[in-house]
Amino acid sequence: AQKVTQAQTEISVVEKEDVTLDCVYETRDTTYYLFWYKQPPSGELVFLIRRNSFDEQNEISGRYSWNFQKSTSSFNFTITASQVVDSAVYFCALSEAGGAQKLVFGQGTRLTINP
Amino acid sequence: DGGITQSPKYLFRKEGQNVTLSCEQNLNHDAMYWYRQDPGQGLRLIYYSQIVNDFQKGDIAEGYSVSREKKESFPLTVTSAQKNPTAFYLCASSTRSTLGLKYIQYFGAGTRLSVL
Numbered sequence: 001a002q003k004v005t006q007a008q009t010e011i012s013v014v015e016k017e018d019v020t021l022d023c024v025y026e027t028r029d030t031t032y033y034l035f036w037y038k039q040p041p042s043g044e045l046v047f048l049i050r051r052n053s054f055d056e057q058n059e060i061s062g063r064y065s066w067n068f069q070k071s072t073s074s075f076n077f078t079i080t081a082s083q084v085v086d087s088a089v090y091f092c093a094l095s096e097a098g099g100a101q102k103l104v105f106g107q108g109t110r111l112t113i114n115p
Numbered sequence: 116d117g118g119i120t121q122s123p124k125y126l127f128r129k130e131g132q133n134v135t136l137s138c139e140q141n142l143n144h145d146a147m148y149w150y151r152q153d154p155g156q157g158l159r160l161i162y163y164s165q166i167v168n169d170f171q172k173g174d175i176a177e178g179y180s181v182s183r184e185k186k187e188s189f190p191l192t193v194t195s196a197q198k199n200p201t202a203f204y205l206c207a208s209s210t211r212s213t214l215g216l217k218y219i220q221y222f223g224a225g226t227r228l229s230v231l
Contacts, residue, residue, distance in 0.1 A: 105157035
């Protein structure tokens with residue numbers, strides 16, 4: 001069975017600090033997809049990134065970066081120079097390749113950026 | 116604007132009552148999903164549909180029912196058999212045909228259901 005673990009329930013930092021959100025996953029599939037979503041106070045989940053299991057390159061998008069390591073089954077998310085607008089709940093998710101493309105979510109990490 | 120519309124935003128259910136949550140998408144997506152989110156927890160899959168007139172149970176389907184008569188619409192009914200319906204319900208959709216967007220689920224703004 002697939003499983004996603006986000007061990008950090010809540011993180012609080014001061015604005016401009018860097019912060020890393022951890023995500024560890026379990027799957028028996030050789031091909032799969034990993035995702036990060038952001039849930040602001042409004043409630044809607046906003047898609048941030050998709051990574052397939054064959055691509056271990058790290059990715060950077062502005063202040064966001066993602067570190068995918070298959071050897072440790074981790075897909076961590078770093079925000080550089082955090083801003084108050086980054087405050088939200090962040091979810092890591094895992095999907096099978098093919099089939100119904102169902103998502104398995106972690107418990108989420110509530111990130112609070114203090115001014 | 117293309118997107119997913121969920122209504123109502125807030126819903127209240129009386130004891131023994133069935134209520135229906137609406138989910139409409141104009142993204143021409145094939146697949147649609149319903150998730151439940153409880154406070155401080157991740158999302159759990161209730162039902163999903165990959166094509167019109169077909170749907171499957173997710174991990175927590177008991178007490179819920181769905182239909183998929185049109186590609187654009189995937190309503191969720193919370194029946195009286197669901198004894199603990201208070202939660203935040205999110206609908207999502209995804210495409211199976213656009214390579215760059217495959218497997219990405221896009222979400223609506225959610226419906227918050229409470230029991231009176």
